[in-house]
Amino acid sequence: MPENFFTVWANVFQIGQLEKNETVLVHGGTSGIGSVTIMLTKIFGAKVFTTVGSVEKIKVASSLGADKVINYMTEDFAEKIAEYTQNKGVDTVVDLIGGDYVNKNYQIAAKHGRIIQVGMMRGAPKEVKFNAING
Numbered sequence: 001m002p003e004n005f006f007t008v009w010a011n012v013f014q015i016g017q018l019e020k021n022e023t024v025l026v027h028g029g030t031s032g033i034g035s036v037t038i039m040l041t042k043i044f045g046a047k048v049f050t051t052v053g054s055v056e057k058i059k060v061a062s063s064l065g066a067d068k069v070i071n072y073m074t075e076d077f078a079e080k081i082a083e084y085t086q087n088k089g090v091d092t093v094v095d096l097i098g099g100d101y102v103n104k105n106y107q108i109a110a111k112h113g114r115i116i117q118v119g120m121m122r123g124a125p126k127e128v129k130f131n132a133i134n135g
Helices: 002-015 032-043 055-064 077-084 101-108
Strands: 023-027 047-052 068-071 090-095 109-117
Touching: 002 032, 002 090, 002 109, 023 032, 023 077, 032 047, 032 055, 032 090, 047 055, 047 077, 055 068, 068 077, 077 101, 090 101, 101 109
Parallel strands: 023 047, 023 090, 047 068, 090 109
Antiparallel strands: none
8 A cells, every 4th residue: 555655656746746626547546556546646635537347336436535537448538538638639648558558648648738658557558749749
């Protein structure tokens, strides 16, 4: 448990400089890192979006404080974030997944947004398309 809190604090607050009233998307919202990210960012006044992979996990992520929960099995998170933010994107993305999420993260990050790559569960992306950067 302490490792989860340290990882989130160091990456999201110290490196990522998250501020009150900003928006956050955390992938894997019911994982250890994801759960702590939802709780801490919500406590510090952020609007929190998350991705999960089942109906049961939607309930868990909502109970942790997520404002919007996206089931990546049935919804495209990039489309949902565009909808939720009126195409402005999110200020911070916390990604444990990697792989095909990386390019979508660049697509949905707000102008001056930060992408915190904590893990690569799906491996490294085959290529990164920096021209997708929002703003």
